[in-house]
Amino acid sequence: MKIQKLTIIIPAFNESEILVNSVHRLLAIEDQVAEQHADMLGMRADIVIVDDGSTDQTWSLVEKLHKENPRVRGLQFSRNFGHQAALLAGLQEAVKTADFLVTIDADLQDDPEKILDMVSMAMDGDEIVYGVRNNRESDTWFKRTTAQGYYWTLHVLGVELVPNHADFRLMSKRAVNTLLSYPERNFFIRGIIPKLGFKTGEVDYKRTPRLAGESKYPLKKMLSFAWEGITSLTIAPVRLILCLGVLACFLSIGMVIYAIVMKILGLTDHGWSSLMVSLWFVSGIQMISLGVIGEYIGKVINEVKGRPRYTIQTIIE
Numbered sequence: 086m087k088i089q090k091l092t093i094i095i096p097a098f099n100e101s102e103i104l105v106n107s108v109h110r111l112l113a114i115e116d117q118v119a120e121q122h123a124d125m126l127g128m129r130a131d132i133v134i135v136d137d138g139s140t141d142q143t144w145s146l147v148e149k150l151h152k153e154n155p156r157v158r159g160l161q162f163s164r165n166f167g168h169q170a171a172l173l174a175g176l177q178e179a180v181k182t183a184d185f186l187v188t189i190d191a192d193l194q195d196d197p198e199k200i201l202d203m204v205s206m207a208m209d210g211d212e213i214v215y216g217v218r219n220n221r222e223s224d225t226w227f228k229r230t231t232a233q234g235y236y237w238t239l240h241v242l243g244v245e246l247v248p249n250h251a252d253f254r255l256m257s258k259r260a261v262n263t264l265l266s267y268p269e270r271n272f273f274i275r276g277i278i279p280k281l282g283f284k285t286g287e288v289d290y291k292r293t294p295r296l297a298g299e300s301k302y303p304l305k306k307m308l309s310f311a312w313e314g315i316t317s318l319t320i321a322p323v324r325l326i327l328c329l330g331v332l333a334c335f336l337s338i339g340m341v342i343y344a345i346v347m348k349i350l351g352l353t354d355h356g357w358s359s360l361m362v363s364l365w366f367v368s369g370i371q372m373i374s375l376g377v378i379g380e381y382i383g384k385v386i387n388e389v390k391g392r393p394r395y396t397i398q399t400i401i402e
């Protein structure tokens with residue numbers, strides 16, 4: 086029987102404070118996985134770290150870790166391309182050899198012990214196993230509330246995501262190859278995975294605080310990520326504009342009737358306030374509409390350009 090291979094992919098942006106610890110912990114988990122499945126299939130395992138243009142010691146630590154243990158491999162981006170690009174690059178590289186691929190953040194806020202359960206479930210036939218946080222106590226109130234509001238908005242706009250799942254998941258080779266066949270540039274991975282189909286499972290875990298270092302998702306990056314998610318997964322905002330337009334037309338029919346009646350009654354010189362209000366209101370809606378449409382046109386331009394999603398500067402195989 087074929088020997089199976091597990092690869093754990095870690096995106097890392099300025100993670101020198103925790104990387105070594107995290108990698109050692111994940112190597113130990115991989116050893117446990119190999120032990121658990123030794124009699125069944127045999128299991129090999131390695132780690133791919135994707136350095137997303139770090140400006141600290143992250144890459145030299147990757148080199149050091151590789152020297153200590155060749156099971157640790159690495160990709161270095163030529164600059165910061167973002168978390169999603171790092172995940173994609175890691176998957177693209179690892180899928181060449183791996184049968185099961187796990188993605189996990191470098192800070193191990195997602196419980197790495199659950200990888201054991203994920204692999205067992207994959208052995209039993211699940212092609213995608215989502216890590217689901219059953220508890221977000223470690224997040225700030227602000228992050229929890231905004232995240233909830235965001236997922237609710239997406240739901241209303243018709244996008245179904247796995248609730249409380251970020252990018253901690255296992256995928257089979259086949260699922261990853263299917264994901265990689267999606268050609269779009271604006272890639273919001275966790276929104277696309279549910280579209281792949283395949284047999285899926287979930288493992289629950291408790292998300293813990295970061296051991297060291299700071300979140301690499303400041304508010305600005307988070308907002309742009311959130312907007313990317315909406316605009317790459319649904320064109321509902323454009324439809325919403327259409328609905329607003331229709332509504333405005335109906336309102337204006339009412340206004341016309343009102344104006345005619347006022348004219349007949351000879352009361353037309355009271356119109357200043359309503360004129361100003363409707364002028365500003367309608368102009369506001371028009372500007373928002375143009376902005377939203379412009380945003381989608383911008384996305385189309387990006388897709389048409391078809392630029393590479395990332396550039397790799399160095400590979401350690």
Ligand code: UDP
Binds near residue numbers: 166300
């Ligand atoms: N990350 C990345 N590129 C970025 C920002 C973040 O590769 O531009 C990585 C980061 O090193 C970490 C993961 O993405 O492994 C999640 O980031 P973080 O833990 O800071 O996010 P949070 O848990 O605060 O949402």
Ligand code: MG
Binds near residue numbers: 190192194295300
């Ligand atoms: Mg984190």
